[in-house]
Amino acid sequence: MAFEQDWHTEEYKGMEVHVSPLAHDDAGTVWDFSVRISQPGEDASYESELTAESGDSGDYPTKEAAIEAGFVKGYAIVDSLLAR
Secondary structure (H helix, E strand, O other), X not given: OOXXXXXXXXXXXXXXXXXXXXXXXXXXXXXXEEEEEEOOOOOOOOHHHEEEEEEXXXXXXXXXXXXXXXXXXXXXXXXXXXXX
16 A cells, blocks of 8 residues: 655745655554645645655654654754745
């Protein structure tokens, strides 16, 4: 069975922040996340269209906590990109 990521998207300062929670175990008791940043309207599933990408190896107790942490990280990445 193929793993399908559950992407959540928000616009932040003119960029799209995409966050996918990732379960560390089959029981869903420990979570982390993947973040992708793209220009609005671009397909974040294509590496060539990504502006930035990051992951995490944190241990979050819920899927929702991982998503929230992912957006915090994504906003920080956008801020860093815009500060250049």
